[in-house]
Amino acid sequence: MAKEKKSTLNVQGLAVSIISDNADDYISITDIARHRDAERSDYILQNWMRNRSAIEFIGLWEQLHNPNFNSIEFDGIKNMAGSNSFSLTPKRWIEATRAIGIMSKTGRYGGTYAHKDIAFEFASWVSVEFKMYLIVEFQRLKEDENKRLSTKWNLNRTLSKVNYHIHTDAIKENIIPSNITKKQEQFIYASEADMLNVAIFGKTAQQWRKANPDKAGNFRDYSTLEQLLVLANLESMNAEFIRMGLQQGGRD
Numbered sequence: 350m351a352k353e354k355k356s357t358l359n360v361q362g363l364a365v366s367i368i369s370d371n372a373d374d375y376i377s378i379t380d381i382a383r384h385r386d387a388e389r390s391d392y393i394l395q396n397w398m399r400n401r402s403a404i405e406f407i408g409l410w411e412q413l414h415n416p417n418f419n420s421i422e423f424d425g426i427k428n429m430a431g432s433n434s435f436s437l438t439p440k441r442w443i444e445a446t447r448a449i450g451i452m453s454k455t456g457r458y459g460g461t462y463a464h465k466d467i468a469f470e471f472a473s474w475v476s477v478e479f480k481m482y483l484i485v486e487f488q489r490l491k492e493d494e495n496k497r498l499s500t501k502w503n504l505n506r507t508l509s510k511v512n513y514h515i516h517t518d519a520i521k522e523n524i525i526p527s528n529i530t531k532k533q534e535q536f537i538y539a540s541e542a543d544m545l546n547v548a549i550f551g552k553t554a555q556q557w558r559k560a561n562p563d564k565a566g567n568f569r570d571y572s573t574l575e576q577l578l579v580l581a582n583l584e585s586m587n588a589e590f591i592r593m594g595l596q597q598g599g600r601d
Contacts, residue, residue, distance in 0.1 A: 376468035379460030401430040519588035
């Protein structure tokens, strides 16, 4: 997974941990198992994984999402599932099949985690009622995260515009001659903007686009709030230096 973000849901009084990155959410099925037996969560997990239907579900999930899944080992496990002598632990499943839908974690947020698709399936086996409350709390968490991301994005866009017109007006009024072409005018604007871009981001707008051909917008859309605040202040200062008649070589 990429850089992880850790969250906790309160589901019917039970704390359920979630580990997320930008693409996936993994829910602690160790915590979910505690809803049935707080002292023997490992036993509950192993009991679930003895069921043929559970093995078929998590195996199908891997086949759909994991190109490195060991289907041969999976077939062997599936054929044994359900028999009286069959037992399976999450660790054995991961090691035998190279599974990615279930993972083990150590430390403060230790335990067995499963991709949300698998975690919800396990929660159904534990308790249909618990699953419904889990889904409600999970959706609430995602809605809160989306609201925060939207607020941050709007703040980024606002900061990227702060002092922008002050800067461009100063360039227009004090640097751009009246008898040049539109292309020459755009070059002057770009040159002044790139002086600030290099100072803050270490590269020009064109260099950023070449390095990030798959990203929409420009690198200001991917900047931190701190960088955008510095940029806004530099635009204000540069505008004042332009009005003072300082040449670019004396302002960089």
